[in-house]
Amino acid sequence: MTAAHTPDCAIFLKDNNFNMGSVLALAAGMRTIGLLVTLLAMAPQAIPDQKAPAAEGTAIASAQVTGFDIDRLSPGLREAIRNLAGTALNQQRLDELAARIEAERPRHVAAVRSVMDPDGQARVFFVVGRQDQPDRDDNINSRYIVEQADITGVPDADVSQALRDDLRGLVGRRLDSGEAEKLQQRIERELPRYDVSRRIQRGDEVGRIKLLYEARRKEPPPWLRFEPLRSNLVYHSDQGWGGYWDFNIEANRTIRFIPTFALANSEDSVEEYSGAGLRFETRKLGTRRLGASLEWTWFDQDWRSPTLDALPLSPDIPRAYDTRTTITPLLKFAFTPDVSIAAGVSISELEALPPAIESQMANAAVASVEFDRQWKQGSDSTHRAVASFGVRAGSRSLESDLAYTRYLGQGSYRFDFDRHHLQATGMAGGITGHAPLFERFALGDSLTLRGWDKYDISPAGGDRVAYSSLEYRYTGLALFVDIGSVWDANGERKVRVSTGFGFHGGPAFLVVGFPLNTDNLTAVLAMGLRIPGIGPRW
Amino acid sequence: MVARRRRAAVALLALLAWPAAPVSAQTLTVDTAGSTLKIRAPGFSFLKGDPLARLKDGRSVRVELAALVMATPGKSPAAATRRIFALSYDLWEERFAVTTVGGRSQSVSHLAASAAEAWCVEQLIIPLSALSALGRDAPFWVRLEYRILDGDGASDPADSGYSLQALIDALSRRRKAEPSPNALEAGPFRLPAR
Numbered sequence: 001m002t003a004a005h006t007p008d009c010a011i012f013l014k015d016n017n018f019n020m021g022s023v024l025a026l027a028a029g030m031r032t033i034g035l036l037v038t039l040l041a042m043a044p045q046a047i048p049d050q051k052a053p054a055a056e057g058t059a060i061a062s063a064q065v066t067g068f069d070i071d072r073l074s075p076g077l078r079e080a081i082r083n084l085a086g087t088a089l090n091q092q093r094l095d096e097l098a099a100r101i102e103a104e105r106p107r108h109v110a111a112v113r114s115v116m117d118p119d120g121q122a123r124v125f126f127v128v129g130r131q132d133q134p135d136r137d138d139n140i141n142s143r144y145i146v147e148q149a150d151i152t153g154v155p156d157a158d159v160s161q162a163l164r165d166d167l168r169g170l171v172g173r174r175l176d177s178g179e180a181e182k183l184q185q186r187i188e189r190e191l192p193r194y195d196v197s198r199r200i201q202r203g204d205e206v207g208r209i210k211l212l213y214e215a216r217r218k219e220p221p222p223w224l225r226f227e228p229l230r231s232n233l234v235y236h237s238d239q240g241w242g243g244y245w246d247f248n249i250e251a252n253r254t255i256r257f258i259p260t261f262a263l264a265n266s267e268d269s270v271e272e273y274s275g276a277g278l279r280f281e282t283r284k285l286g287t288r289r290l291g292a293s294l295e296w297t298w299f300d301q302d303w304r305s306p307t308l309d310a311l312p313l314s315p316d317i318p319r320a321y322d323t324r325t326t327i328t329p330l331l332k333f334a335f336t337p338d339v340s341i342a343a344g345v346s347i348s349e350l351e352a353l354p355p356a357i358e359s360q361m362a363n364a365a366v367a368s369v370e371f372d373r374q375w376k377q378g379s380d381s382t383h384r385a386v387a388s389f390g391v392r393a394g395s396r397s398l399e400s401d402l403a404y405t406r407y408l409g410q411g412s413y414r415f416d417f418d419r420h421h422l423q424a425t426g427m428a429g430g431i432t433g434h435a436p437l438f439e440r441f442a443l444g445d446s447l448t449l450r451g452w453d454k455y456d457i458s459p460a461g462g463d464r465v466a467y468s469s470l471e472y473r474y475t476g477l478a479l480f481v482d483i484g485s486v487w488d489a490n491g492e493r494k495v496r497v498s499t500g501f502g503f504h505g506g507p508a509f510l511v512v513g514f515p516l517n518t519d520n521l522t523a524v525l526a527m528g529l530r531i532p533g534i535g536p537r538w
Numbered sequence: 539m540v541a542r543r544r545r546a547a548v549a550l551l552a553l554l555a556w557p558a559a560p561v562s563a564q565t566l567t568v569d570t571a572g573s574t575l576k577i578r579a580p581g582f583s584f585l586k587g588d589p590l591a592r593l594k595d596g597r598s599v600r601v602e603l604a605a606l607v608m609a610t611p612g613k614s615p616a617a618a619t620r621r622i623f624a625l626s627y628d629l630w631e632e633r634f635a636v637t638t639v640g641g642r643s644q645s646v647s648h649l650a651a652s653a654a655e656a657w658c659v660e661q662l663i664i665p666l667s668a669l670s671a672l673g674r675d676a677p678f679w680v681r682l683e684y685r686i687l688d689g690d691g692a693s694d695p696a697d698s699g700y701s702l703q704a705l706i707d708a709l710s711r712r713r714k715a716e717p718s719p720n721a722l723e724a725g726p727f728r729l730p731a732r
Binding site: 074103104105138139140141144177198199200201202206207209 | 595596597598600624626627628629630631635637639645646647648
């Protein structure tokens, strides 16, 4: 017997009547000559003397498994092998059984050999060897031959010839998941404007598979941005607890619904409101340049005593109200990915605070222009500049009881470099006419003029505002300086300055602010959670 | 008073809007076999959703399963075992195959999805000696967890704000790429008297 010394394993196997289909599969599956040698070395010990190969249709006298304990196979497979005895030799059937052995024992490979006995009957041997490859493929489909490897969804001209050649090179071989993955990464590099996915499916022939790469052109990013989300739960040492939650429910990349809830929230104005609302937004109406939003809110007011006390002293300010219900439809148009405008109306009904009974309407045309651009410099630094200017004009022509015009310009610039973050913000605005309380400006909360209390500065808000802030953060530690003023056009203007420090960890924050140009140097603490938006994404 | 009632109504509404926790009908039982604790969880399923779709696309999926034994629910485990499995779906046989990754390798094939899941759970064996810290006759709880270690379809959260998952991740300081565990916990159990 010369098996162990035969230099050409394929010749040996052929000479010894191993089925060539199995041999090819075996060779591909083993991938190492070492395993072939092991199997061949085992074969002469397990199989008796060389016999003539059995012809197709020869009656099988016996069938056995060598190199592996047959009892470790499933009962069904054991029975199928034993039942070969007495049947006519069918090579395809034998190959299928060898494949089943491999399937049940993925770390083993199996080959079939049949020999002719002197009495004219065949004996069948399933020779099983262990496959001890550290980089073996865990995918059971790696035992199947790839009959087709293709890439779809991309014009032929966009795929290089080299890539096509490598795809073709997979055909006729067993599936190699690692190689398929590497090829996918190469396709992704070569086609950066496409999303690439990989799928394996049955081939046209039994035991063969198709390896398909599907390329889908990436959808260009929308030009219009959704309204920023601003969920928060804040404790302010002068103003107490308050919260606002907006739940982001995205139907897809362009449409979303935002249920909102507020509880004793006083972050935006001199109002302290609780209530709920719903906003619908789409940032694509036929074209990515056009979008729309519709928001409904109902808020119940809980006015602070300083606000109610200040109102009688300023008869020009419209009265306080009990509830505010607002509907705001808006259309948005993007000139570029960075510049957009929005226009629409804001219709508010202000239910009277007892003892008054008549509600007021505060209906305004609204318009704004926004600029938002982010860019990278080098590998670790990012800049972002945001600016907006908005006008809200309450008009009798919109059946508003309150006629006013409100202008507000805001801007911010942020620079992130590794763990260093620098942010500068500023805003300026003015109101003419009789604007309702929710339109009046306020400074002195957890976001603006930190260290001051808005109900001390301007308990009923102001019709003029100017504010700027500079903040430096290193990882989570922040230092800031705020300077600003909120006043009435016909009143005294006082500029206020504050400084302080803060800690930021994820959505949690703690800020301590100190008012500077005052005799009453009392620290103001603000802490809580500030989350850009929470909710399920569908 | 009216304002308080309204606030309470708003708070209640907000709570109702919070996504409800999923109700589970899964069961978990434990048994001793020789000197080991064996776990069975017939309804504990992880071959679903994206991982299952990936498998049906002829690709393999790696899953890490862990069994934790705790003296009190939610506390740090007194004993634990953790294994990684590579699963694939035979496109022609339409059956699942599983191979353990690392350590002593074991494989099985021609399984239905539930049988493949059950086989993985059965490989989580905890030596009874590891439970000695619990004390004799002390009740204990068992927690099964799984994590999909590799899979397709991670969405880009860049322009969609935070999701609830992102909030949980942020609060727990978990890395974004790290998948969240899916778990089944049951108890109290007691070891049979010896």
